[in-house]
Amino acid sequence: MSKAIFYYTGSGNSLWVARNLAKELGDTELISIADWKKGNPKIDLDTAGLVFPVHMWGVPPPVIKFTDELKALQPKYLFAVGVNAGALANTLVQLKGVLKKAGLALNSGFSIIMPTNYAPWGGPGTKEEQQRRFDAAGAKIKQIAAYIKAKETRPVEKGPLWQRIVFTPIYHLATPNLAKMDRSFRADEKCNKCGICAKVCPAQNITFNDGKPVWNHKCEQCYACLQWCPQEAIQYGKNTIKYPRYHQPDIQLKDVLKNR
Numbered sequence: 413m414s415k416a417i418f419y420y421t422g423s424g425n426s427l428w429v430a431r432n433l434a435k436e437l438g439d440t441e442l443i444s445i446a447d448w449k450k451g452n453p454k455i456d457l458d459t460a461g462l463v464f465p466v467h468m469w470g471v472p473p474p475v476i477k478f479t480d481e482l483k484a485l486q487p488k489y490l491f492a493v494g495v496n497a498g499a500l501a502n503t504l505v506q507l508k509g510v511l512k513k514a515g516l517a518l519n520s521g522f523s524i525i526m527p528t529n530y531a532p533w534g535g536p537g538t539k540e541e542q543q544r545r546f547d548a549a550g551a552k553i554k555q556i557a558a559y560i561k562a563k564e565t566r567p568v569e570k571g572p573l574w575q576r577i578v579f580t581p582i583y584h585l586a587t588p589n590l591a592k593m594d595r596s597f598r599a600d601e602k603c604n605k606c607g608i609c610a611k612v613c614p615a616q617n618i619t620f621n622d623g624k625p626v627w628n629h630k631c632e633q634c635y636a637c638l639q640w641c642p643q644e645a646i647q648y649g650k651n652t653i654k655y656p657r658y659h660q661p662d663i664q665l666k667d668v669l670k671n672r
């Protein structure tokens with residue numbers, strides 16, 4: 413019987429949370445959802461966790477899709493962490509419902525606030541602001557680990573009512589169009605054709621035309637391409653040119669590329 417955390421990440425925040433939580437829990441395998449192959453050998457799981465970023469006030473579709481795989485694994489205790497930038501909204505309630513339909517009970521669900529990687533709306537904050545979020549997240553990870561070790565069943569965390577009322581309908585309207593929202597990505601003149609954007613993309617959505625990236629409308633909107641571009645050459649719409657890039661400072665490109 414073992415413990416595993418399944419994570420999904422764009423700019424490394426969720427991987428950082430998953431890694432630190434695994435350290436606290438001890439003897440816990442870290443498995444990337446993006447790299448999980450359908451039909452992977454069954455693991456005998458006592459405790460399993462899903463750690464993922466909140467996208468558009470809800471659960472990213474690749475994480476929803478993964479619940480089918482999780483169903484086959486049938487963990488005895490299941491928890492989730494929605495890594496967000498302050499607007500958790502109804503994400504964990506939504507996840508609980510999705511898991512219930514798959515015949516799985518979500519025993520606990522937690523919110524962790526990290527810097528934002530949604531570049532069209534601004535940067536991740538100053539280094540001091542980022543550090544304050546990392547410190548608070550570190551403290552909360554210890555608390556979460558204690559609940560998980562004790563296998564506590566607790567109500568999932570929720571955002572305030574106004575967030576759930578205002579934002580949940582937007583998630584349901586926006587999500588079906590996610591894959592095509594990559595029409596707003598482009599590489600500017602700083603692109604040196606290094607190809608890292610394609611390697612880091614969990615959806616294998618980027619190909620090249622004359623060495624320059626082309627987005628093929630299978631986008632998961634994780635922002636890995638934009639945030640990991642060493643030249644800061646990838647833009648989304650008009651605003652991202654004005655804002656600094658971000659990835660979790662303890663996470664390196666090789667950590668995200670590991671199995672891709």
Ligand SMILES: Cc1cc2nc3c(=O)[nH]c(=O)nc-3n(C[C@H](O)[C@H](O)[C@H](O)COP(=O)(O)O)c2cc1C
Pocket residue numbers: 420421422423424425426427464465466467468469470495496497498499500526527528529530531633634635
């Ligand atoms: C497309 C997109 C949508 C996002 N939507 C939300 C949101 O609804 N609420 C929120 O608090 N943060 C939102 N964020 C910010 C991320 O959830 C947050 O920065 C998270 O820590 C990123 O984790 P990652 O580095 O593991 O991808 C969004 C980010 C992206 C790229």
